[in-house]
Amino acid sequence: MSAFRGEFQHMVAIGWTRSNGSIDYLCGGSLITNDFIITAAHCGGDSENIPPDTVRIGDTDLGSPEDDEFAQQIAIARFISHPQYRGSRRYFDIAIVQLKDPATYSSAVCNACLWRELEIPSGPMDAVGFGATGFAEALSPTLQRAELNTIDMTNCSKRITLNRRQMPDGFRTDQFCAVGNSMDTCEGDSGGPIGVKRLDVKGYVFPLVVGVVSFGTPCTVGSTGVYSKVSEYVDWIEQVTNTSFDYTECTTLPRCSGRVRQESPVNLGSNFALNRFGLLWDNVTTLYECGATLIDYQYFLTSASCVTSSKGYPRYVAHSGTVLITVGDVYVSPKYRLCKPENNIALIKVAKFVNTRMFRPACLWNRNIDGVWPSGLQFSAYDTRPEHEIHSRPRVNTTIFVDVEPEHECGITGTGTNDVVCFKNNVNLIPGTCTMDYGAAVINSTNPRMPMFAYGVVSTLSKGCGLDLYMNDITPHIEWIESIIVHRRNKFLVFTN
Secondary structure (H helix, E strand, O other): OEOOOOOOOOEEEEEEEOOOOOEEEEEEEEEEEOOEEEEOHHHHOOOOOOOOOEEEEOOOEOOOOOOHHHOEEEEEEEEEEOOOOOOOOOOOOOEEEEEOOOOOOOOOOOOOEEOOOOOOOOOOEEEEEOOEOOOOOOEOOEOEEEEEEEEOHHHHHHHOOOOOOOOOOOOOOOEEEEEOOOOOOOOOOOOOEEEEEEEOOOOEEEEEEEEEEEEEOOOOOOOEEEEEEHHHHHHHHHHHHOOOOOHHHHOOOOOOOOOOEOOOOEEEOOOOOOOEEEEEOOOOOOOOOOEEEEEEOOEEEEOHHHHOOOOOOOOEEEEEOOEEEEEEEEEEOOOOOOOOOOOOOEEEEEOOOOOOOOOOOOEEOOHHHHOOOOOOEEEEEEEOOOOEEEOOEEEOOEEEEEEEOOOOEOOOOOOOOOOEEEEOOOOOEOOOOEEEOOOOEEEOOOOOOOOOEEEEEEOOOOOOOOOOEEEEEOHHHHHHHHHHHHHOOOOOOOOOO
16 A cells, blocks of 8 residues: 655665666665665665665655655665675675765654564564565555564465575574565565554654565565564664664654654653652662652552562652652551562551651542542653763653553453452553553542542553553552551541541
8 A cells, every 4th residue: 555755754765876867766775864774785786786876765756756845865875784694695684875965854754763672563564665566567656555464484484485595594583574464565675664653752653663675475465575683683783873773862862853743641741749759778779660659648658569579678768869768667468479469569657757748648549438440540650761961961760651541451360369450551652661660659640739549559560651551459458558557646547538
C-alpha cells in the first residue's frame, strides 16, 4: 500500500546518476542522523559495480514533482560497508552512507532511532521502499509500505532454500525473517528499513529501525524476506558515526521539528500533593530506587519487597535529596512471603512528624466502604534519562504519570490471592523510556484541588510503563494498617471513617 507524506520521514532513496543526467534509485536506506544513513552493504554497487552517488530524502513520489518542495537531494561522501561483508556471501549485509552535506530536518525529513533490543519486537512491523510491487514488475515511483510479521528461523529455513556457498553457516543470529499476508519486500527495496514506531514520554512518535532489507524469495504472495538485524550492529554503527544511539540520546536534542506527536496516557508532571517520597539506604543513593507514600504525618506506605532486600531496612525517607527523614520502625505485612507478589505491603514510621502543611497525606481507598475504583487511576514512574548535560541542558529523572482504566482488568493466574489486581495498559513506548516506581501508590489524581486517594501499591509484577499494571490492593490490608497506626497513638485515627 502507498505511504503518505510524512509517514516515514526517515526513508531514503539511494541513487545512481547516469551519463544522461537521469537517476536510477535502486536501493533504500534510513536516515539515522542528519548526515548518516544505514543501508545494505550489497547496495554499494549496481550491476556494473558502480557505487551510488546521491540520495533523495523526503520524497514520496519519485516520478512526480508534486512533493519536490519537501524533498532534499544530497550527494554521497562515503559508502562504508561492514568490514566483514563479502559480495559472495549473504552475511554482514549492512553499510553506512555518509552524506556530503547534512540533511535539514523538516515536516518531511526526520531521523529514525535504532532498535537496540536483541529480541525482535512482537507484532507487525512496517517495511518501506520504492521497490517493485510484484515479481518482474518495474520499480515503484511512489513509496510503498508492507505490513510484515517475523517468523522463527526453523520455519524460515523451510521457506528459503539456502545456498551453502553463500550461507555456509546457515542463518545467523544477526539475521531474521519476516512475511506478510499479501506482499513482501521486493527488488529495489534492498537496504530499506523494516521497523516499528514507538512513543517517548511526551507522546512524540519515533521510528525504530529493526532490520535492513537483505534478500528473499521472489516477491509473490507468500514470499519471505531476510533482514540484517540492526541491534547486532549498534556498536559498529556507533563507532563509524561517532554517535551514541542510546534511546535517550536519540530522542533528545537535536529535536526534529517535524516529529509527529499523538495523544498518550503518559504524562510528564509533578505530584502536586507532595506525598511521594523515596527510600534511601544511605545519603547518596537515588530517590527512585523505591517509592513510599505519605498516609499520615508519621507513616508511609510502601512495598514489603522494598524493605526486605539484601540491603536491609532503609535508613531515610526523603522528598528531595536535601531533606532526609530518619526511619524509626518498619512494619512488614505478616502475610507477606519473600519474593512472592501477594501481600507485598509494608509501613514505615519515621522518627519525627512530617509537616502536613507542606506535604499532603493520601487517604486509603476502602472498596468495602467507598465502592469500586473510579475512572482515571494513575501510577507514577520516572523518565530514566542520565544525569549529565547535553547542549547545556541538564537531563534528570523526571516523574511521569500513566493513566489506566479500572474496568480494563486483566486475568491473573497463580497468585492465589485477592489483593493482586491487574489493569490493562498497552502503550507502545520506546524500550527503557521509563522505569516503574515500585513501592509507590496507585492514586486517583495529582490535582491539588482534589482529595488524594491511594488505591494500592505498584506490584513488582509490573514490568514496564507501557505494559499491564499490577497493583497490591490496599483494601484487604487496611485493618492491619490501622492496628499499627492507631494502636501506637493516643489520638484517634481510622481510615474507614
